[in-house]
Amino acid sequence: MPAIFIEEGNDLMGKILDGKALANLRADKLKEKVTDLKKQNIIPLFCVINIGDDPGSKVYVRTKKRRAKSVGIIQKIYQLPTDEQQSDLLALIDKLNADPKVYGIMIQLPAPKQINVNQAVERIDPNKDVDCLTPSNVGRLWQGNHFVEPATIDGIMALLDHYQIDLKSKDVVIIGCSNIVGKPLAALMLERDATVSVLHLETKDISEYTKRADVLISAAGQANLVTADMVKDGVVVIDVGINHIRGHLVGDVAFDDVLPKASYITPVPGGVGPLTVESLMEQVIKLTRRANGLRE
Numbered sequence: 247m248p249a250i251f252i253e254e255g256n257d258l259m260g261k262i263l264d265g266k267a268l269a270n271l272r273a274d275k276l277k278e279k280v281t282d283l284k285k286q287n288i289i290p291l292f293c294v295i296n297i298g299d300d301p302g303s304k305v306y307v308r309t310k311k312r313r314a315k316s317v318g319i320i321q322k323i324y325q326l327p328t329d330e331q332q333s334d335l336l337a338l339i340d341k342l343n344a345d346p347k348v349y350g351i352m353i354q355l356p357a358p359k360q361i362n363v364n365q366a367v368e369r370i371d372p373n374k375d376v377d378c379l380t381p382s383n384v385g386r387l388w389q390g391n392h393f394v395e396p397a398t399i400d401g402i403m404a405l406l407d408h409y410q411i412d413l414k415s416k417d418v419v420i421i422g423c424s425n426i427v428g429k430p431l432a433a434l435m436l437e438r439d440a441t442v443s444v445l446h447l448e449t450k451d452i453s454e455y456t457k458r459a460d461v462l463i464s465a466a467g468q469a470n471l472v473t474a475d476m477v478k479d480g481v482v483v484i485d486v487g488i489n490h491i492r493g494h495l496v497g498d499v500a501f502d503d504v505l506p507k508a509s510y511i512t513p514v515p516g517g518v519g520p521l522t523v524e525s526l527m528e529q530v531i532k533l534t535r536r537a538n539g540l541r542e
């Protein structure tokens with residue numbers, strides 16, 4: 247009988263979902279759209295409002311700056327102090343809403359405690375709401391009539407589609423129920439006919455759910471939250487976590503531990519992050535074209 251050799255890193259190991267490579271691929275197509283806009287003297291410009299010094303937001307500002315530049319989009323950053331007053335924030339939003347050169351506005355989350363995020367977000371013109379956080383755009387998203395997609399969610403869906411990971415009738419388990427990730431992701435997964443469970447850090451027994459997951463997405467913001475004993479063989483793992491451990495960026499998933507059990511897994515960095523940034527640029531271009539009466 248011939249000996250059977252199993253190569254390491256072949257069938258038994260999880261395949262790494264390369265978010266960075268896909269982000270670069272999508273960006274190449276986007277550059278053509280930007281060139282097309284500039285030929286018509288339309289400059290895609292969006293504004294980022296960052297209040298205080300959240301570490302996750304800092305990474306986002308940095309990577310957006312890099313990608314916006316390479317794609318040809320202008321990002322204007324409004325860095326506001328941690329003790330920013332609500333009324334000043336609202337006045338800034340009003341000013342940006344009224345400026346026809348501004349096509350997108352986003353408030354980075356989380357914001358400091360004194361800020362009423364819902365009130366601030368509601369003030370953004372839905373036509374400039376790149377993050378899909380205004381009530382009308384959230385409503386449209388849940389009704390399956392997307393006006394704009396939350397960047398992180400669009401990036402995750404693009405990654406699953408690129409690797410042809412089918413979602414129909416799959417058990418999808420999401421850890422985290424934020425307005426920017428967990429909740430809109432649940433909506434999009436339902437749209438794909440997946441069966442969705444949304445958990446969070448107050449869930450009684452997280453692993454009771456994660457053990458059933460065909461696709462597990464963690465966006466809870468806790469390093470080493472997901473370990474090998476919590477998942478079944480063949481699971482697809484998407485890690486949205488952004489945690490800083492001793493100067494290093496890590497996700498929510500104990501990557502080396504879970505990798506041998508997973509069929510696919512995203513790394514941090516190089517997974518969801520770069521796709522989020524690229525997808526935000528896609529949303530800016532979408533809103534810019536629409537505001538100028540152009541087809542998407």
Ligand SMILES: Nc1nc(=O)c2c([nH]1)NC[C@@H]1CN(c3ccc(C(=O)N[C@@H](CCC(=O)O)C(=O)O)cc3)C=[N+]21
Pocket residue numbers: 302303305306309310352353354355356377397398426488495514515516517518519520522523
């Ligand atoms: N309204 C709002 N919407 C958001 O989508 C939002 C937010 N607020 N606040 C902050 C978090 C965080 N976030 C990141 C996106 C990309 C990377 C990213 O580019 N990560 C690279 C990091 C590479 C490096 O360190 O240079 C990677 O994972 O490979 C990080 C973090 C979006 N967020």
